[in-house]
Amino acid sequence: MTLTALCLLATETAEATGGPSMQLALLLTVFVLAVFVGFEVITKIPPTLHTPLMSGSNAISGITLVGALLSALAGDPTMVKILGTLAVILATMNVVGGFLVTHRMLGMFRKKD
Amino acid sequence: MSPVWVELSYLIVIVLFIMGLKGLTHPRTAVRGNLTGALAMLLACVFTLLGTELFDWTLIAVGVGVGALAGGILAVTIQMTAMPQLVALFNGFGGLASVFVAGAYLAKLLSSAGASNLGADLLVATAASGLIGGVTFTGSLVAFAKLQELKFIKDVRFPGQQALNAGLFLACVVLALLIVRQPGHANLYYWLMVMVSLVLGVFLVISIGGADMPVVIALLNSYSGLAAAATGFVLSNVLLIVAGSLVGASGLILTKIMCVAMNRSLTNVLFAKLQPAKGSGPSADEVYANVKATSPEEVAMLLDVAGRVVIVPGYGMAVAQAQHAVKDLTNYLREKGVTVEFGIHPVAGRMPGHMNVLLAEADIPYDLLIEMDQINPTFEQTDVVIVVGANDVVNPVAQTDPNSPIAGMPILEVHKARTVVNIKRSLSPGFAGIPNPLFAADNSLMLYADARQALIDILKALREG
Numbered sequence: 001m002t003l004t005a006l007c008l009l010a011t012e013t014a015e016a017t018g019g020p021s022m023q024l025a026l027l028l029t030v031f032v033l034a035v036f037v038g039f040e041v042i043t044k045i046p047p048t049l050h051t052p053l054m055s056g057s058n059a060i061s062g063i064t065l066v067g068a069l070l071s072a073l074a075g076d077p078t079m080v081k082i083l084g085t086l087a088v089i090l091a092t093m094n095v096v097g098g099f100l101v102t103h104r105m106l107g108m109f110r111k112k113d
Numbered sequence: 114m115s116p117v118w119v120e121l122s123y124l125i126v127i128v129l130f131i132m133g134l135k136g137l138t139h140p141r142t143a144v145r146g147n148l149t150g151a152l153a154m155l156l157a158c159v160f161t162l163l164g165t166e167l168f169d170w171t172l173i174a175v176g177v178g179v180g181a182l183a184g185g186i187l188a189v190t191i192q193m194t195a196m197p198q199l200v201a202l203f204n205g206f207g208g209l210a211s212v213f214v215a216g217a218y219l220a221k222l223l224s225s226a227g228a229s230n231l232g233a234d235l236l237v238a239t240a241a242s243g244l245i246g247g248v249t250f251t252g253s254l255v256a257f258a259k260l261q262e263l264k265f266i267k268d269v270r271f272p273g274q275q276a277l278n279a280g281l282f283l284a285c286v287v288l289a290l291l292i293v294r295q296p297g298h299a300n301l302y303y304w305l306m307v308m309v310s311l312v313l314g315v316f317l318v319i320s321i322g323g324a325d326m327p328v329v330i331a332l333l334n335s336y337s338g339l340a341a342a343a344t345g346f347v348l349s350n351v352l353l354i355v356a357g358s359l360v361g362a363s364g365l366i367l368t369k370i371m372c373v374a375m376n377r378s379l380t381n382v383l384f385a386k387l388q389p390a391k392g393s394g395p396s397a398d399e400v401y402a403n404v405k406a407t408s409p410e411e412v413a414m415l416l417d418v419a420g421r422v423v424i425v426p427g428y429g430m431a432v433a434q435a436q437h438a439v440k441d442l443t444n445y446l447r448e449k450g451v452t453v454e455f456g457i458h459p460v461a462g463r464m465p466g467h468m469n470v471l472l473a474e475a476d477i478p479y480d481l482l483i484e485m486d487q488i489n490p491t492f493e494q495t496d497v498v499i500v501v502g503a504n505d506v507v508n509p510v511a512q513t514d515p516n517s518p519i520a521g522m523p524i525l526e527v528h529k530a531r532t533v534v535n536i537k538r539s540l541s542p543g544f545a546g547i548p549n550p551l552f553a554a555d556n557s558l559m560l561y562a563d564a565r566q567a568l569i570d571i572l573k574a575l576r577e578g
Binding site: 021023024027030031034035036037038039041042043044045046047048049050051052053054055056057058059060061062063064065066067068069070071072073074075076077079080081083084085086087088089090091092093094095096097098099100101102103104105106107108109 | 130131133134135137138139140143144146147148150151153154157158161162165167168169172173175176177179180181183184185187188189191193196199200203204206207209210211213214216217218220221224232234330331334337338340341342344345346347348349350351352353354355356357358359360361362363364365366367370457459464465466467469470473474479482484
């Protein structure tokens with residue numbers, strides 16, 4: 001059912017635009033390659049590092065911050081500015097909190113060496 | 114900087130992110146890896162801010178200031194036992210940020226470029242960003258509430274739940290179609306779709322039991338990455354796409370590791386199929402007919418003559434804040450020449466690797482923490498196993514009763530040791546809700562007490578005896 005829905009969406013999209021753009025094709029390529037890089041980079045990981053990896057990668061997912069910064073420019077409508085600022089707050093929390101707590105955790109592992 | 118230079122500088126950031134993630138997978142390089150990731154994030158923001166001069170600096174200063182302060186305080190003050198909740202919360206924030214960014218961008222384009230100039234690519238990406246971000250946000254909040262054991266939240270299961278979820282998902286798809294077909298009203302449809310996805314996130318996670326939380330957290334981690342990647346498609350920003358998909362992949366790998374550790378398929382976890390097999394299996398009263406209780410003094414006598422001791426910590430140890438008492442006992446025994454090791458089940462605790470963090474916090478050397486596969490063959494040569502607040506992960510039923518809800522789940526085979534001491538407040542069942550015949554085994558003793566107090570009493574008895 002999910003597949004049917006997605007196919008429907010894809011067809012509708014194609015109809016509306018006369019096919020996907022060149023740029024979309026490039027971005028999709030980058031996306032798929034990056035997923036593979038992710039799988040390759042994190043193949044073998046000791047259980048000790050499961051939690052730090054999760055909170056560290058969680059902080060990286062705060063990269064939305066870049067999008068948030070770009071979304072509220074001078075001269076934009078108020079609505080856009082409000083949404084942009086909220087996004088900046090949330091993403092910064094994610095980034096700063098994520099990297100900091102990961103560092104704190106890893107410090108606990110390190111002091112026995 | 115011109116756009117080309119911004120793009121090229123993003124390439125440096127991407128390389129740093131990959132190196133950082135790689136570093137996080139090895140104990141020696143983990144600290145450097147994390148710092149590399151943080152540096153990459155800082156550079157990403159700096160390069161972005163250098164890219165145009167149109168920023169509303171007040172808004173950015175306020176946003177970054179408030180966010181950094183709040184995130185920093187949370188990160189510094191959080192108890193290690195509450196790590197899973199914090200990660201869930203941060204995941205949720207990331208998801209919601211994606212919803213807002215996509216929404217803001219859509220509103221901006223509608224007011225500047227006009228509805229007819231919006232490509233379908235962009236609209237589809239916006240819809241995906243809102244959908245994944247919305248589900249991640251409320252899903253993470255529900256996971257947070259469950260982990261925090263807030264009273265109002267319960268495992269909710271009702272007939273037709275999966276049909277409802279499917280219906281909600283279809284509603285999202287229909288609204289996404291409307292966004293694409295009628296860009297003039299895209300704003301309205303977008304926020305309607307976000308509303309539905311918020312409801313969907315709640316229902317997807319609310320039925321999932323506490324034992325499956327490690328899987329859920331890992332999966333939501335993956336979603337938050339995918340939400341960022343979807344936002345990257347909205348903004349045509351390669352950096353967001355790459356960083357988001359790296360996180361998406363790492364979250365999926367951890368999800369898979371957790372599923373394997375519980376011998377459950379992902380669909381099985383997501384659709385909450387774990388239910389006690391009705392009728393089959395003995396009741397708690399039958400199983401626990403011959404349970405032997407013990408005292409701290411008796412345990413001390415056992416430990417006094419033991420050559421090899423294995424401690425198996427469960428989440429109960431963390432709840433009782435018994436890590437430091439565990440460490441004191443470990444140190445005493447090791448000074449006496451006893452071999453002490455820890456058997457760590459992959460899903461012990463409430464998120465992947467949680468138990469390792471808790472024991473590391475208590476200064477227990479991590480070379481004493483042994484993985485399940487390595488420690489299992491050693492139980493036959495072990496004199497005393499002390500199970501501290503663990504239940505399902507040491508339940509031999511997983512290996513003996515194919516009809517049991519936990520059948521096939523890899524367990525720590527503590528029942529093969531000479532003596533097993535179970536420190537537990539009562540015989541209440543674990544997450545899986547089934548009795549544990551280990552507690553009634555011939556070589557098994559129950560020490561009914563708060564884990565921390567029990568360990569302190571055992572150590573006291575050892576010192577006096």
